[in-house]
Amino acid sequence: CELLFSLPLAMAAALLVTRQDRRAASQLLMALAAGALCAAATLIKPTAVSLFGAALLWLGVARPLVLGRAAIARGLALGAVLVAGFAGTWGLAALYFRSLGVWDDLLFWAFEWTTLTYVPTGFSSFGWLQRFATAYGLWYAGCAALLFLAARAVVLAARRRADPTGVISLLALWSLAAFAGTLLGGRFYxxxxxxxxxxxxxxxxxxxxxxDLGWGRWPGRLVAAGTALPAAFCFVAGMNFEAANALFGDTRLPYEEVAGYVKARTRASDRVFVWGYYPLIYVGADRLAATRFVGCHYLTGYAAVGLARHLPPHEEDKLGVPKGFETLLHELEEHRAELIVDTAPANLHHWQRYPLERYPLLAEYVHSRYVREAEVxxxxxxxxxxxP
Structure with a gap:
């Protein structure tokens, strides 16, 4: 999601800072488009609101500080149009999702569950400080050169008052807002x-x-190496995804065999259900899921706490989505899943913690309507x- 929403956000930022000497009407149109792009990004993931919030602060406060009082009226006008573009896009999206009958679901999953369950449980212990150091430490070490250059840009602009378009202040505010977004929930994935x-x-x-780093001297060479080496490492890791995961202790267990079994013994039109947190089986089998829960971690409470904490079952079960299993069984019956794959015995992605028998409602449904066919x-x- 973060990679996807970065594209419309980058386009929105470019519209806000490009050719500010244009006529007022052109600037207003670009602000309207920027607001629409920010809204489109938040439809991918709500934390993409980082640029929208940063842009409002930039137009209303930071930009006038750089350009003087004359920019206040223009900034307020551009901010109002930016909000209009954002709100208009969300309004159209709301109408569309209402027509599909999923608007209430969107509000629940994107906002209510996140703010009332996901975020509070992440900060319910001070373990998040250790998670921040271990999870983000590697990223910040790899981006040390970028952080140095970014900080240098801000410091030089402040000292020399050399930010005539305000682009540096906008990027700095966006960076801070994006950083704050990464802290939500305290997981630091x-x-x-x-x-x-x-x-x-x-x-x-x-x-x-x-x-002027002096690219031929050691400071410049150090920055160049600090930029090029992490980029090269990420490229190589991306080209060797499974090996890179294994390097960081996230070895994927084999799933091709079970995916192949499902594909070979179902029709293309059949729906299937995987009890677990391994959507790769759906992809490998090329079969549609019989339910919205392509990952079952929301049902069990796993999604609320993650793997950093091992709660007693009775406590973790309370964090499952309300009426989640009722919804699951309704959809399984509606789409009549041909096969059900229970990944708990194979412990795919730690699913051994969640055997069918732990959830009587689901276990009774499976055993009454399905017959055990194989172990793969x-x-x-x-x-x-x-x-019958």
Missing amino acids: DHYFPALVAPLAALAGIGAAST GGNIIYRRKPA
């Missing part, structure tokens, strides 16, 4: 960090262009009983 990369890289580029790679396969 690796995939949160890329939200900070776009504004940080842009600031670093300005810092590199405006700083430690996973138990159940097939739906023929209709």
Whole structure:
């Protein structure tokens, strides 16, 4: 999500700072488009609101400080249009999602569950400080050169008052807002960090262009190496994804065998259900899920606490989505899943913690409507009983 929403955010930032000498009407149109792009990004993931919030602060406060009082009225007008573009896009999205009958679901999953369950449980112990150091420490070490160049750009602009367009102040505010977004929930998962990369890289580029580091001397060479080596490492790691995961202790257990079994013994039109947190089985089998829960971690409470804390079952069960199993069984019956794959015996992605028997409602449904067909790679396969 962070990589996807960085694209519209980068486009929005470019619209806000490009050619500010244009006529007022052109600037207003670009602000309107920027607001729409910010809204589109938040539809991918709400934490993409970072640029929208930063832009409002920039237009209303930071930009007038740089350009003088004459920029206050223009900033307020641009801010109002930015809000209009943002609100209009969300309004259209609301109408569309209401027509699909999923608007209430969107509000629950994107906002209510996140703010009332996910975020509070992440900060319920001081373990988040250790998680921050261990999870983000590697990222910040790898981005040390970018951080140096970005900080250099901000410091030089402040000292020399050399930010005539305000682009540096906007990027700095966006970086701070994006950083704050990565802290939400206290988990510090690796995939949160890329939200900070776009504004940080842009600031670093300005810092590199405006700083006389002496690229032929050791300070410049050190910065160049600190930029190139992490980039090369990430490229190689991306080209060798499984090996890179194993390097950081996240070895994926084999799933191709069970995915192949499902694909070979179902029709393309059949729906299937994987009890576990391993959506790769759906992808490998090329079969649609019979329920919205392509990962079952929301049902069990896993999604609320993650793997950093091992709660007693009765406490973790309380953090499951309200009426989640009722919704699951309704959808399984509606789509009549042909096969059910129980990954708990194979312990795919730590799912041994969640055997079927721990959830009587689901266990009764499976055993009454399905028959055990096979064991593949430690996973138990159940097939739906023929209709009487």
